[in-house]
Amino acid sequence: MDRPVALTIAGSDPSGGAGIQADLKTFHQLGAYGTAVITALTAQNTQGVTGVHVVPAAFVAEQLETLLADVGIDAVKLGMLATAEIAETVGRFLAAEPLASAYSVLDPVMVATSGDRLVDEDATDAIRELLPLASVITPNVPEAAVLLGVEPAVDVPGLRVQAERLRSELGAQRVLLKGGHLGGEQAVDVWADEDGVREFTDERVDTKNTHGTGCTLSSALAALRPQLSDWPGTARITKFWLTSALTNGDRLEIGHGHGPVDHFTELNDTRGTQP
Ligand SMILES: Nc1ncnc2c1ncn2[C@@H]1O[C@H](COP(=O)(O)OP(=O)(O)O)[C@@H](O)[C@H]1O
Numbered sequence: 212m213d214r215p216v217a218l219t220i221a222g223s224d225p226s227g228g229a230g231i232q233a234d235l236k237t238f239h240q241l242g243a244y245g246t247a248v249i250t251a252l253t254a255q256n257t258q259g260v261t262g263v264h265v266v267p268a269a270f271v272a273e274q275l276e277t278l279l280a281d282v283g284i285d286a287v288k289l290g291m292l293a294t295a296e297i298a299e300t301v302g303r304f305l306a307a308e309p310l311a312s313a314y315s316v317l318d319p320v321m322v323a324t325s326g327d328r329l330v331d332e333d334a335t336d337a338i339r340e341l342l343p344l345a346s347v348i349t350p351n352v353p354e355a356a357v358l359l360g361v362e363p364a365v366d367v368p369g370l371r372v373q374a375e376r377l378r379s380e381l382g383a384q385r386v387l388l389k390g391g392h393l394g395g396e397q398a399v400d401v402w403a404d405e406d407g408v409r410e411f412t413d414e415r416v417d418t419k420n421t422h423g424t425g426c427t428l429s430s431a432l433a434a435l436r437p438q439l440s441d442w443p444g445t446a447r448i449t450k451f452w453l454t455s456a457l458t459n460g461d462r463l464e465i466g467h468g469h470g471p472v473d474h475f476t477e478l479n480d481t482r483g484t485q486p
């Protein structure tokens with residue numbers, strides 16, 4: 212399969228670094244044909260979110276029904292699911308054909324890099340119900356803590372414990388627990404699946420341009436998985452590509468806050484990656 216069709220179900224970020232806009236750029240850059248169902252409009256720039264306008268859940272369902280009646284989807288990425296009702300609606304589609312047979316990546320988005328809340332607090336339970344339905348989930352440190360109802364991890368051993376608990380206690384099939392928020396010399400992500408727990412490590416890039424890194428990572432996984440042979444290999448390649456995209460972020464000057472990564476980064480661009 213050389214041109215898979217990827218779907219993002221997520222919110223809009225007018226500044227183009229996160230959400231639907233980041234997902235479509237990532238899909239295109241990594242060789243997938245991009246399709247999109249929008250769950251919410253945000254008023255957002257590189258400095259913060261000033262407003263959220265939620266799409267009614269029934270219209271999220273109508274977008275999905277109309278799209279899926281016509282277009283075959285190989286991989287789906289789920290991002291900002293703004294309300295409990297939207298999360299439940301999307302869950303019904305994820306549990307049924309045709310999406311149940313697609314590769315699926317759930318990024319349990321809750322709060323933007325700027326600290327602004329993107330998802331209603333009472334949507335957490337509905338998002339927790341979605342965890343077993345996705346092929347892989349990609350929480351960051353605060354999101355893993357909220358989902359588990361524990362304090363955030365402060366080091367890599369703590370990440371390993373929480374990644375495994377998301378699988379064994381909350382039923383996730385595979386977990387990529389992102390360690391970007393831990394700080395330190397290296398950016399360590401922890402992978403947990405039925406074969407055990409492993410770490411994906413890369414050099415930390417010294418940059419403030421981290422807006423949309425989580426969105427970009429999850430959409431890259433969805434774009435690449437149909438083109439590669441297994442999930443852990445896809446996760447490793449995706450992380451190396453993201454490090455290069457973070458490094459290349461200095462080629463852009465977008466906004467005055469946390470700028471975006473450079474999605475226009477070749478898959479074999481090894482700037483910033485360890486040999
Ligand atoms: N400065 C950085 N250098 C290299 N990798 C980073 C950096 N910041 C984040 N990452 C990586 O980007 C991805 C997303 O990071 P994280 O900040 O944990 O999630 P989110 O963007 O969802 O808050 C992870 O793979 C993480 O390791």
Ligand SMILES: Cc1ncc(COP(=O)(O)O)c(N)n1
Nearest residue numbers: 222229230323423424425426
């Ligand atoms: C519409 C939308 N969705 C998600 C994010 C999270 O972004 P990040 O990848 O920085 O966590 C965002 N800022 N805006």
